[in-house]
Amino acid sequence: MTTIREIAELCGVSVATVSRVFNRPLTVSREKREVVERVARELDYRPNESARALASRRSGLIGLVWDTDHRRPGWRHPYLQELLIGLKTALSAHGYHLLMLATSGSAALRAVGASLADPVAYVNMTRRHHLGGLVLIDSGKDGPAFTAFAQSGLPCVAVDVVVSGDRATYVTSDNVGGAREAVRHLVEAGHRRIATITGPPANSPAADRLAGFRTAMAEAGLDVPDDHVVTGDFHRGSGQDAMRRLIALPSPPTAVFCASDEMAVGALLAARHAGLRVPDDVALVGFDDIELAALVDPPLTTLAQDKAGIGAAAAHAILTMVHNGQTPPPAVLPTRLIPRASSRARR
Amino acid sequence: MTTIREIAELCGVSVATVSRVFNRPLTVSREKREVVERVARELDYRPNESARALASRRSGLIGLVWDTDHRRPGWRHPYLQELLIGLKTALSAHGYHLLMLATSGSAALRAVGASLADPVAYVNMTRRHHLGGLVLIDSGKDGPAFTAFAQSGLPCVAVDVVVSGDRATYVTSDNVGGAREAVRHLVEAGHRRIATITGPPANSPAADRLAGFRTAMAEAGLDVPDDHVVTGDFHRGSGQDAMRRLIALPSPPTAVFCASDEMAVGALLAARHAGLRVPDDVALVGFDDIELAALVDPPLTTLAQDKAGIGAAAAHAILTMVHNGQTPPPAVLPTRLIPRASSRARR
DNA sequence: CTGAAAGCGCTTACAG
DNA sequence: CTGAAAGCGCTTACAG
Numbered sequence: 001m002t003t004i005r006e007i008a009e010l011c012g013v014s015v016a017t018v019s020r021v022f023n024r025p026l027t028v029s030r031e032k033r034e035v036v037e038r039v040a041r042e043l044d045y046r047p048n049e050s051a052r053a054l055a056s057r058r059s060g061l062i063g064l065v066w067d068t069d070h071r072r073p074g075w076r077h078p079y080l081q082e083l084l085i086g087l088k089t090a091l092s093a094h095g096y097h098l099l100m101l102a103t104s105g106s107a108a109l110r111a112v113g114a115s116l117a118d119p120v121a122y123v124n125m126t127r128r129h130h131l132g133g134l135v136l137i138d139s140g141k142d143g144p145a146f147t148a149f150a151q152s153g154l155p156c157v158a159v160d161v162v163v164s165g166d167r168a169t170y171v172t173s174d175n176v177g178g179a180r181e182a183v184r185h186l187v188e189a190g191h192r193r194i195a196t197i198t199g200p201p202a203n204s205p206a207a208d209r210l211a212g213f214r215t216a217m218a219e220a221g222l223d224v225p226d227d228h229v230v231t232g233d234f235h236r237g238s239g240q241d242a243m244r245r246l247i248a249l250p251s252p253p254t255a256v257f258c259a260s261d262e263m264a265v266g267a268l269l270a271a272r273h274a275g276l277r278v279p280d281d282v283a284l285v286g287f288d289d290i291e292l293a294a295l296v297d298p299p300l301t302t303l304a305q306d307k308a309g310i311g312a313a314a315a316h317a318i319l320t321m322v323h324n325g326q327t328p329p330p331a332v333l334p335t336r337l338i339p340r341a342s343s344r345a346r347r
Numbered sequence: 348m349t350t351i352r353e354i355a356e357l358c359g360v361s362v363a364t365v366s367r368v369f370n371r372p373l374t375v376s377r378e379k380r381e382v383v384e385r386v387a388r389e390l391d392y393r394p395n396e397s398a399r400a401l402a403s404r405r406s407g408l409i410g411l412v413w414d415t416d417h418r419r420p421g422w423r424h425p426y427l428q429e430l431l432i433g434l435k436t437a438l439s440a441h442g443y444h445l446l447m448l449a450t451s452g453s454a455a456l457r458a459v460g461a462s463l464a465d466p467v468a469y470v471n472m473t474r475r476h477h478l479g480g481l482v483l484i485d486s487g488k489d490g491p492a493f494t495a496f497a498q499s500g501l502p503c504v505a506v507d508v509v510v511s512g513d514r515a516t517y518v519t520s521d522n523v524g525g526a527r528e529a530v531r532h533l534v535e536a537g538h539r540r541i542a543t544i545t546g547p548p549a550n551s552p553a554a555d556r557l558a559g560f561r562t563a564m565a566e567a568g569l570d571v572p573d574d575h576v577v578t579g580d581f582h583r584g585s586g587q588d589a590m591r592r593l594i595a596l597p598s599p600p601t602a603v604f605c606a607s608d609e610m611a612v613g614a615l616l617a618a619r620h621a622g623l624r625v626p627d628d629v630a631l632v633g634f635d636d637i638e639l640a641a642l643v644d645p646p647l648t649t650l651a652q653d654k655a656g657i658g659a660a661a662a663h664a665i666l667t668m669v670h671n672g673q674t675p676p677p678a679v680l681p682t683r684l685i686p687r688a689s690s691r692a693r694r
Numbered sequence: 695c696t697g698a699a700a701g702c703g704c705t706t707a708c709a710g
Numbered sequence: 711c712t713g714a715a716a717g718c719g720c721t722t723a724c725a726g
Contacts, residue, residue, distance in 0.1 A: 001474055003703055014713045019705060029711055049475045050406065051703035053397035054718045061446070068432045078638075081428040085415045092449035097476075099408070099446050102439035127348055128396045129444075291425075295639065350719055361697045366721060376695055398719035401702045 002043040010043075011035050022047060059130040062096050062318055065122060065146075066137040067103040077234075077262075078290045079307055080137065083159065086311025087135060094319055096132070101125050119149035126154050132322040135314050136161065143202065155321035157314050162204050162330075167321055171313045171331045175205045178303040178335035179212025179257065180219075182285045185301070185337055186255045187220045189345040191283060195228035195253035197242040197263050206234070209259045209287060228253055232263045239266025247274050247282075254282060255343070261286035261293045264300050268342070283343040287335075298341035306333050349390040357390075358382050369394060406477040409443050409665055412469055412493075413484040414450045424581075424609075425637045426654055427484065430506065433658025434482060441666055443479070448472050466496035473501050479669040482661050483508065490549065502668035504661050509551050509677075514668055518660045518678045522552045522634075525650040525682035526559025526604065527566075529632045532648070532684060533602045534567045536692040538630060542575035542600035544589040544610050553581070556606045556634060575600055579610045586613025594621050594629075601629060602690070608633035608640045611647050615689070630690040634682075645688035653680050 008015045013032055020028050021036040028036075039045075053059040064087070066080070088098050101122070122145075126134055133155030136146045146161045150168035158170040186194050196213045199206025210229070217224050230245055232238035239258055243266065246252055258264035264286030271278050278284055278298055286293055289304030313331040320328045355362045360379055367375050368383040375383075386392075400406040411434070413427075435445050448469070469492075473481055480502030483493045493508045497515035505517040533541050543560045546553025557576070564571050577592055579585035586605055590613065593599055605611035611633030618625050625631055625645055633640055636651035660678040667675045 001703095005703080015704080016706080016713060016715095017711090020712090023705080027711070032711085046471050046475050048401070048703050050397050050400035050477055051718090052705075054395070054401050054720085055703080055705040057705095057718075059397065064447075068436055078425070078428075081425075088447055088449075089415055095449060097446055097449050097472075099444055100411075100435055102435075102442060102444050124393050125444075128393050130397055292639065292642065295642070297644065348719095352719080362720080363697060363699095363722080364695090367696090370721080374695070379695085395719050398702090399721075401704085402719080402721040404702080404721095 001048065002040075002045040003048070004045075007036060007039050007043065007045060010039050053130045057130055059132065060096055061099045061129060061131050062091055062315075062322075063099045063101050063122075063126060063129070063131040063134040064137065065101055065103060065134055065142075067139050067142060069103070069139075077139075078292075079288055079305070080139075082307035083137070083311040086308030087315050088311075089308075090312040090315030091319070094315075096315075096319070098135075099129065099131065119145045119152070122149050123152050123154060133157070133167070133318045135159070135318055136163075138203075141202075143204070155318060155327075157317040157321075159310060159314055160203075160205050167327055169317050169321075169328055169330050171310050171317060171333070172205060172208075173305045173310065173335050174332050175208035175335075176212035176215070178287060178305075178337075179209040179259075180216040181335070181337050182257045182287070182303055183213055183216035183220065185339065186257065186283060186285060186343060187216075187222070189255070189283065189343055191253075191255035192222055193228075193251065193253045194222065194224075194255045194257060195230070195246050196257045197230050197232045197239055197246075197259060197267060199232060199234045199259045199263075201231065203234075206259055213257055232259070234260045234262060236262045236266040236269075239263025240270045241266075243267035243270035244274070247271070247276065252282070255284070256282060257285050259287050261288040261290045261300060261302055264302070264342075265292060265296055268296060268300070278342050279344050285343050289336075289338055293338075294340070298344075301340045301343040302338050303335040304338050305335055309333050348395065349387075349392040350395070351392075354383060354386050354390065354392060357386050400477045404477055406479065407443055408446045408476060408478050409438055409662075409669075410446045410448050410469075410473060410476070410478040410481040411484065412448055412450065412481055412489075414486050414489060416450070416486075424486075425639075426635060426652070427486075429654035430484070430658040433655030434662050435658075436655075437659040437662030438666070441662075443662075443666070445482075446476065446478065466492045466499070469496045470499045470501060480504070480514070480665045482506070482665055483510075485550075488549075490551070502665060502674075504664040504668075506657060506661055507550075507552050514674055516664050516668075516675055516677050518657050518664060518680070519552060519555075520652045520657065520682050521679050522555035522682075523559035523562070525634060525652075525684075526556040526606075527563040528682070528684050529604045529634070529650055530560055530563035530567065532686065533604065533630060533632060533690060534563075534569070536602070536630065536690055538600075538602035539569055540575070540598065540600045541569065541571075541602045541604060542577070542593050544577050544579045544586055544593075544603060544605045544614060546579060546581045546606045546610075548578065550581075553606055560604055579606070579613075581607045581609060583609045583613040583616075586610025587617045588613075590614035590617035591621070594618070594623065599629070602626075602631070603629060604632050606634050608635040608637045608647060608649055611649070611689075612639060612643055615643060615647070626689050626691050632690050636683075636685055640685075641687070645691075648687045648690040649685050650682040651685050652682055656680050 004018045136158040146158045150163035150165035155167040198210045230242035286302040289302045293300040351365045483505040493505045497510035497512035502514040577589035633649040636649045640647040
């Protein structure tokens with residue numbers, strides 16, 4: 001590989017000038033700049049990124065924390081692939097690469113004496129590699145670790161976890177708004193006894209969806225008996241279990257808002273099993289708009305999250321911090337109601 | 348951050364000795380080693396990776412080329428998330444991070460004068476960042492670029508693309524074997540007129556699945572008329588189109604082997620549309636075992652690929668090259684027949 | 695086993 | 711606008 005020194009010698013300038021041509025071209029006279037650029041092109045010069053990072057303490061890399069431990073089902077969420085793509089694409093467009101950090105169970109972590117979801121390990125990796133900052137994707141129960149990392153002062157943006165700190169922000173969907181829209185949609189379809197299957201209480205989107213549900217029910221003047229709120233874990237099995245309990249109620253709901261499509265699919269199976277017709281006996285609305293939602297029978301009404309948009313928003317947030325030193329406010333992306341047969345209006 | 352120098356001073360040894368303690372501990376006397384280790388721990392020392400990479404020309408990073416250009420549908424394949432997880436997990440376990448390289452349409456690429464899927468760009472990135480090597484995932488038509496990169500002499504392992512070169516190898520499923528098993532399964536179920544819907548001819552797994560199909564048909568003494576081989580593109584729509592053509596044939600097949608589950612789902616829709624019952628009027632077998640396969644009605648018989656296993660095999664192959672300097676032979680992972688209702692034996 | 699020294703390839707005040 | 715120089719923090723022959 002050609003180095004800055006060879007170019008400098010060939011052009012009869014100092015290495016400092018060559019360096020400036022690549023980093024702050026406007027501080028170099030036009031003649032010298034053009035010579036350097038031409039020679040660099042001819043020699044197919046590529047800056048050595050390790051050397052740049054060492055000297056400048058900046059790396060052109062953004063770190064990604066996405067714990068894929070096999071004991072945790074969270075990472076399998078189909079949502080994440082599109083989010084990752086949105087993130088990577090937006091970073092790429094600005095010339096940044098995405099470093100997927102070794103996480104739990106890894107030798108790298110053990111070497112630094114760290115355990116699962118250890119914020120200290122994140123800080124170390126960020127420093128060691130001179131990362132511009134970190135994007136944190138929650139695959140289940142990383143919330144507390146993320147919150148702790150956000151205090152470190154290193155730039156970070158969390159997805160679906162509320163964090164605060166000088167250089168910390170987060171990106172999420174408008175979960176409250178989406179849940180309200182779900183309820184309004186069901187009310188318009190003629191429902192009054194509407195139940196909900198929630199996500200894990202400690203999960204922020206889950207909590208927001210429940211809050212939105214309650215708000216909208218209150219706005220509609222509808223009551224929410226305690227047994228009409230059943231806690232799930234976002235996954236299919238829990239939706240199925242929850243639905244069975246709702247069906248068994250003395251006065252079962254005529255509609256159920258599920259905080260995820262996976263749970264709604266589970267609820268659908270439970271309803272079918274119990275001999276109930278959807279939507280005639282019980283209407284269902286999910287959340288996420290995963291591919292499966294459109295493919296089940298009947299197709300599932302849901303609130304679409306802008307998955308790629310969330311990834312892109314995370315990218316923009318972290319780049320804003322890296323470039324401007326400014327911490328952008330949390331980004332809350334709108335959801336979109338996708339009406340399908342599972343909540344068709346009652347005749 | 349503490350540096351090697353501070354530790355050296357505190358311990359009364361040279362920086363060379365400190366460096367050795369971390370890199371080749373056995374070349375240092377036990378007393379000195381223990382002192383250095385203790386002090387390092389007390390000071391929470393972390394080596395600066397940029398400096399290490401610059402001095403040693405090695406980085407502890409493996410690059411990943413996975414083109415996610417939005418014009419290309421390939422990256423959406425549900426297969427890829429599990430593959431990525433398998434890859435990352437195995438690398439993590441050995442202390443390596445995974446660098447997702449900025450690809451097409453990115454400023455980074457334009458800056459180096461490169462275009463979509465440019466092997467030269469890959470070489471540059473590998474050198475600039477001192478990457479141990481590259482893992483190449485094909486999202487559609489990167490085959491030629493991967494083949495070219497493999498000639499560069501830099502360590503690389505391609506997924507589902509046959510490459511050759513001093514330091515190049517690949518990982519793939521046993522596509523020939525899987526296709527043969529599919530055919531044998533259908534033959535056992537009583538079928539004689541078996542058609543196939545293939546993937547893109549230039550795609551190596553697609554070609555292998557077709558070859559396996561033809562071999563097994565020949566072994567069973569069955570004829571394959573030209574119009575019983577229809578070309579698709581792995582995606583759902585093409586499966587649907589292809590199935591329509593098969594149904595319209597004067598003597599339509601009683602069973603169809605589809606080279607991907609997505610196409611099999613398309614074929615299922617086409618069959619249903621035409622009023623045909625699956626499996627009674629026409630049996631279907633797919634390939635991949637994506638989640639959807641088990642969820643359609645009837646559930647789809649398919650050949651499962653070991654997605655995470657492929658990712659892990661890719662990780663091991665690249666690490667073998669990085670550590671031992673040896674180039675492992677191509678890894679061909681077995682597939683597994685998952686019999687479901689779509690190919691139930693005829694009564 | 696250990697240290698002094700050179701070197702990895704770049705950036706960045708500083709002085710002019 | 712430009713150059714000389716120091717420095718980023720580590721690794722690695724080399725000599726002992």
